[in-house]
Amino acid sequence: MLNTLVKVARLFFRTPEKGAETLVYLAADAAVKGVSGKYFIDLKPALVSRKYDSIENRKKVWDYCVRVIATVEAVRADGSSTAYEYSPV
Incomplete structure (x- = not known):
């Protein structure tokens, strides 16, 4: 099986x-x-599918990336964790 x-x-x-x-x-x-x-x-x-290629979706992806990078940078500065432990979910 x-x-x-x-x-x-x-x-x-x-x-x-x-x-x-x-x-x-x-x-x-x-x-x-x-x-x-x-x-x-x-x-x-x-x-990219037209369904997903919109200014709104591009902004969502950009904003998500900015949040992830800010979190990773904060973790690095703090030293309390590793970047790999970040999870947006």
Whole structure:
């Protein structure tokens, strides 16, 4: 039973290496130097669904990132915890 679940899960999940591949590419490859404001999937630029691509949603994402960064910076300054322990949920 467990073997079957693992096989099914592999269809939907990526290895950590595969999951990091696009991020590493964007951080290190000269081909995308200076590229900004794009959304990438599997090393390629992709379109964001019109349903989600709105000024309101962009603002929500920006505000979320600002809150996370502020929390991480506060944790670092305080020294009472690690950044990895932050959870927005």
